Amino acid sequence: MEVTKVEDIKxxxxxxxxxxxxxxxxxxxxSEDREDIETxxxxxxxxxxxxxxxxxxxxxxxxxxxxxxxTVPEKLKATAKKATTxxxxxxxxVPKITEDE
Numbered sequence: 001m002e003v004t005k006v007e008d009i010k011x012x013x014x015x016x017x018x019x020x021x022x023x024x025x026x027x028x029x030x031s032e033d034r035e036d037i038e039t040x041x042x043x044x045x046x047x048x049x050x051x052x053x054x055x056x057x058x059x060x061x062x063x064x065x066x067x068x069x070x071t072v073p074e075k076l077k078a079t080a081k082k083a084t085t086x087x088x089x090x091x092x093x094v095p096k097i098t099e100d101e
Contacts, residue, residue: 012036013029013033013036013037013040014036014040014041014044016033017040017044017048020048020051020052021051029063029064030064031065031066031067032064033063034060034064034066037059037060037063037064045059048063
Protein backbone atom coordinates (compact mmCIF):
# COMPACT_ATOMS: atom_id res chain seq x y z
CA MET A 1 0.00 0.00 0.00
CA GLU A 2 1.27 3.46 -0.81
CA VAL A 3 0.29 6.60 1.01
CA THR A 4 -0.50 9.35 -1.44
CA LYS A 5 -1.41 12.15 0.92
CA VAL A 6 0.49 13.18 4.03
CA GLU A 7 -1.30 15.54 6.33
CA ASP A 8 -0.87 16.38 10.02
CA ILE A 9 -4.08 16.12 12.00
CA LYS A 10 -4.51 16.81 15.71
CA UNK A 11 -6.42 14.10 17.52
CA UNK A 12 -6.91 13.21 21.15
CA UNK A 13 -4.41 11.05 22.99
CA UNK A 14 -7.12 8.40 23.40
CA UNK A 15 -7.67 8.10 19.65
CA UNK A 16 -3.94 8.29 18.96
CA UNK A 17 -3.32 5.42 21.37
CA UNK A 18 -5.37 3.19 19.04
CA UNK A 19 -3.16 4.00 16.06
CA UNK A 20 0.28 3.48 17.62
CA UNK A 21 2.05 0.74 15.72
CA UNK A 22 -0.21 1.03 12.70
CA UNK A 23 1.40 0.87 9.27
CA UNK A 24 -0.62 3.69 7.73
CA UNK A 25 -0.30 6.32 10.46
CA UNK A 26 2.53 7.94 12.32
CA UNK A 27 1.55 9.00 15.81
CA UNK A 28 3.52 11.83 17.36
CA UNK A 29 2.79 13.11 20.85
CA UNK A 30 3.96 16.51 22.06
CA SER A 31 4.63 17.84 25.53
CA GLU A 32 1.13 19.36 25.42
CA ASP A 33 -0.31 15.81 25.40
CA ARG A 34 1.25 14.84 28.74
CA GLU A 35 -1.91 15.45 30.76
CA ASP A 36 -4.07 13.54 28.27
CA ILE A 37 -1.74 10.55 28.35
CA GLU A 38 -1.78 10.56 32.16
CA THR A 39 -5.59 10.46 32.16
CA UNK A 40 -5.94 7.60 29.67
CA UNK A 41 -8.04 4.69 30.92
CA UNK A 42 -6.04 1.92 32.58
CA UNK A 43 -6.91 -0.48 29.72
CA UNK A 44 -5.33 1.88 27.17
CA UNK A 45 -2.26 2.37 29.32
CA UNK A 46 -1.89 -1.40 29.68
CA UNK A 47 -2.12 -1.93 25.91
CA UNK A 48 0.41 0.84 25.22
CA UNK A 49 2.86 -0.34 27.86
CA UNK A 50 2.60 -3.91 26.56
CA UNK A 51 3.17 -2.81 22.95
CA UNK A 52 6.04 -0.47 23.80
CA UNK A 53 7.44 -2.88 26.42
CA UNK A 54 7.53 -0.18 29.07
CA UNK A 55 6.12 0.11 32.56
CA UNK A 56 2.95 2.18 32.71
CA UNK A 57 4.72 4.78 34.89
CA UNK A 58 7.21 5.50 32.07
CA UNK A 59 4.63 6.00 29.29
CA UNK A 60 4.21 9.75 29.78
CA UNK A 61 7.93 10.48 29.81
CA UNK A 62 8.61 8.31 26.75
CA UNK A 63 5.63 9.32 24.61
CA UNK A 64 5.61 13.03 25.43
CA UNK A 65 8.93 14.09 26.92
CA UNK A 66 9.35 17.54 28.36
CA UNK A 67 11.23 19.95 26.14
CA UNK A 68 14.88 20.25 27.14
CA UNK A 69 15.83 23.19 29.30
CA UNK A 70 17.76 25.81 27.46
CA THR A 71 21.28 25.96 28.77
CA VAL A 72 23.76 28.74 28.39
CA PRO A 73 27.20 27.69 27.15
CA GLU A 74 30.05 28.25 29.61
CA LYS A 75 31.83 30.70 27.31
CA LEU A 76 28.71 32.83 27.10
CA LYS A 77 28.27 32.72 30.88
CA ALA A 78 31.82 33.97 31.37
CA THR A 79 31.34 36.90 29.01
CA ALA A 80 28.00 37.74 30.61
CA LYS A 81 29.63 37.88 34.04
CA LYS A 82 32.34 40.19 32.72
CA ALA A 83 29.75 42.48 31.17
CA THR A 84 27.60 42.67 34.28
CA THR A 85 30.28 43.24 36.89
CA UNK A 86 30.25 46.84 37.97
CA UNK A 87 33.47 48.74 38.13
CA UNK A 88 33.28 51.66 40.47
CA UNK A 89 35.64 54.51 39.89
CA UNK A 90 38.02 54.99 42.73
CA UNK A 91 37.61 58.28 44.48
CA UNK A 92 40.62 60.48 43.96
CA UNK A 93 41.67 62.79 46.70
CA VAL A 94 40.66 66.29 45.79
CA PRO A 95 43.20 68.81 47.09
CA LYS A 96 41.68 71.21 49.55
CA ILE A 97 42.19 74.83 48.78
CA THR A 98 42.95 76.90 51.78
CA GLU A 99 42.68 80.63 51.98
CA ASP A 100 46.41 80.97 52.57
CA GLU A 101 47.22 80.04 49.03
